Amino acid sequence: MPVQQVLTDQRVPVKIWTDDVDDRSKEQLANIAGLPFVHHHVAAMPDVHLGIGATIGSVIATHKAIIPAAVGVDMERWMIQLPDRDLAYFPEGTEHFNDYVEAVHWAQEYAMANRQAMLDLVLDALARHLPPFTVTTEAVNCHHNYVAKEHHYGADVWVTRKGAIRAREGDLGIVPGSMGARSYIVRGKGNAESFCSSAHGAGRRMSRTAAEKHFTEADLEMQTAGVICRKDKGVLDEIPGAYKDIDQVMANQRDLTEILHTLKQVVCVKG
Numbered sequence: 001m002p003v004q005q006v007l008t009d010q011r012v013p014v015k016i017w018t019d020d021v022d023d024r025s026k027e028q029l030a031n032i033a034g035l036p037f038v039h040h041h042v043a044a045m046p047d048v049h050l051g052i053g054a055t056i057g058s059v060i061a062t063h064k065a066i067i068p069a070a071v072g073v074d075m076e077r078w079m080i081q082l083p084d085r086d087l088a089y090f091p092e093g094t095e096h097f098n099d100y101v102e103a104v105h106w107a108q109e110y111a112m113a114n115r116q117a118m119l120d121l122v123l124d125a126l127a128r129h130l131p132p133f134t135v136t137t138e139a140v141n142c143h144h145n146y147v148a149k150e151h152h153y154g155a156d157v158w159v160t161r162k163g164a165i166r167a168r169e170g171d172l173g174i175v176p177g178s179m180g181a182r183s184y185i186v187r188g189k190g191n192a193e194s195f196c197s198s199a200h201g202a203g204r205r206m207s208r209t210a211a212e213k214h215f216t217e218a219d220l221e222m223q224t225a226g227v228i229c230r231k232d233k234g235v236l237d238e239i240p241g242a243y244k245d246i247d248q249v250m251a252n253q254r255d256l257t258e259i260l261h262t263l264k265q266v267v268c269v270k271g
């Protein structure tokens, strides 16, 4: 489905791929769209929900600046009044900008090495219990909180995907549902209006604290029936009912990704 709502009362528009977004998240998106260095528009994915400073499920392209969202540095230095101190940003060419970019890339490589190690362990475990199988070199690798230099709408810009994944034409991605719902392996369609992006999951409909108050262990038992997983109070904050409907999210982003595989988990491991 194409963009369902556009907020137009800021410097650049906010294009939203769902009609299911609360007022506080809209306010947060509008704050971002008002910043002087935001490029063209802000894209909000179908799993959009409130975050710290920047909204989860948002894609923000910026000229010569990056918003690390939770850095909270002292912006008076730049004589800029921010609508939210968690929108503090590093202007390109300043002391810590390059350090920040280098650190982000280091963290991404570290995360990649971790995923590779986990994948190797899982494959070893599967090989011990399943009939012989072959492993191909194809693996899905997708970060959902990161910044990268990309070209969009005629400019080289920094693109921050906060709870969003890259979905250029042909990019493979994973869009997980919850402990109880389905998950999807997708292929990007390279939709320019989304800055070639996609939702990173179902997205929360309620905060962790609200979920803990709202649901009981009996609800968890019921909502994860058929899945081997923890059913205790310690994982109530991730109960399926705390998330949006993943199938609706997938329907809302038909123009962003193509579904290659639909997965229904049988085991869910949470630390």
Ligand SMILES: Nc1nc2c(ncn2[C@@H]2O[C@H](COP(=O)(O)O)[C@@H](O)[C@H]2O)c(=O)[nH]1
Pocket (backbone or CB within 6 Å): 047, 176, 177, 178, 179, 180, 182, 183, 200, 201, 202, 203, 204, 238, 243, 265, 268
């Ligand atoms: N398949 C599963 N998906 C899950 C589970 N818990 C959460 N989720 C989904 O992932 C996204 C991203 O999670 P986040 O912790 O990075 O926000 C979230 O929006 C859910 O849709 C799970 O146990 N299994």
Ligand SMILES: [Mn+2]
Pocket (backbone or CB within 6 Å): none
């Ligand atoms: Mn995460």
